[in-house]
Amino acid sequence: MGTPVCTYMPERTYIVDTAAVGEGKLNYLVRGNMPLAADGTIAYAELGAKLLELNPDLILGDMSLLVISLIDNQGELNDLELEFTGFGCPDVVGNLAWPPYFNGVDCFTEYGTMVNGNTQQGGSIVWFPVQGCTDDSNCALVENAQYDFCGLVAWLTALMSSCTNTVIYYHCEHGHDRTSALTAAYQMEWLKYPLDQVLDDKPPTGAKAFGHAWEATYEALVKWYATTLPTE
Numbered sequence: 001m002g003t004p005v006c007t008y009m010p011e012r013t014y015i016v017d018t019a020a021v022g023e024g025k026l027n028y029l030v031r032g033n034m035p036l037a038a039d040g041t042i043a044y045a046e047l048g049a050k051l052l053e054l055n056p057d058l059i060l061g062d063m064s065l066l067v068i069s070l071i072d073n074q075g076e077l078n079d080l081e082l083e084f085t086g087f088g089c090p091d092v093v094g095n096l097a098w099p100p101y102f103n104g105v106d107c108f109t110e111y112g113t114m115v116n117g118n119t120q121q122g123g124s125i126v127w128f129p130v131q132g133c134t135d136d137s138n139c140a141l142v143e144n145a146q147y148d149f150c151g152l153v154a155w156l157t158a159l160m161s162s163c164t165n166t167v168i169y170y171h172c173e174h175g176h177d178r179t180s181a182l183t184a185a186y187q188m189e190w191l192k193y194p195l196d197q198v199l200d201d202k203p204p205t206g207a208k209a210f211g212h213a214w215e216a217t218y219e220a221l222v223k224w225y226a227t228t229l230p231t232e
């Protein structure tokens with residue numbers, strides 16, 4: 001097992017949304033950073049402890065875990081390989097083209113069935129990288145042709161209603177820019193939060209990462225996404 005560049009930081013984990021999917025069943029949408037322990041395995045116990053702290057009724061061991069990794073397979077390849085290894089799929093990453101959506105990779109594919117080889121820890125991983133952009137015209141070109149950011153936002157909501165008893169955990173390396181951009185888009189689209197709120201407020205009422213200013217290309221991505229939403 002390799003050494004991760006970035007490890008799990010519980011203080012960057014927040015519950016973004018919940019959805020009832022049956023009697024006594026809930027799905028949770030959770031943002032965070034890279035869920036790797038120092039030994040390169042998935043930080044399952046640490047994540048479970050943080051979720052229990054956030055919600056005493058949220059017991060990860062009683063649920064399925066779906067991880068959506070927003071990182072790239074270029075400079076962040078090491079950690080992506082460790083993630084996939086943690087879900088029992090070490091050979092998948094080498095077959096994934098960059099950028100995936102542009103090259104016909106099905107970014108909605110779920111890989112793996114368990115976490116860290118433990119049959120009592122059900123889980124899978126999806127690779128759906130997020131990329132920033134510079135202005136509205138560049139965002140429209142890059143996001144629609146190469147990354148399908150709008151499709152990712154729509155899929156999150158579909159997962160919240162189609163999964164059963166699942167923690168849907170999405171992340172980038174540090175839980176800042178890409179994670180915040182996806183959070184902001186989801187909040188505007190499905191929670192109907194205004195643009196200013198998602199840009200300025202920290203979780204849970206906004207998307208701005210605590211103690212971290214927006215990186216320009218991801219702020220541009222959020223502002224462009226706002227222009228794609230229907231006006232009331």
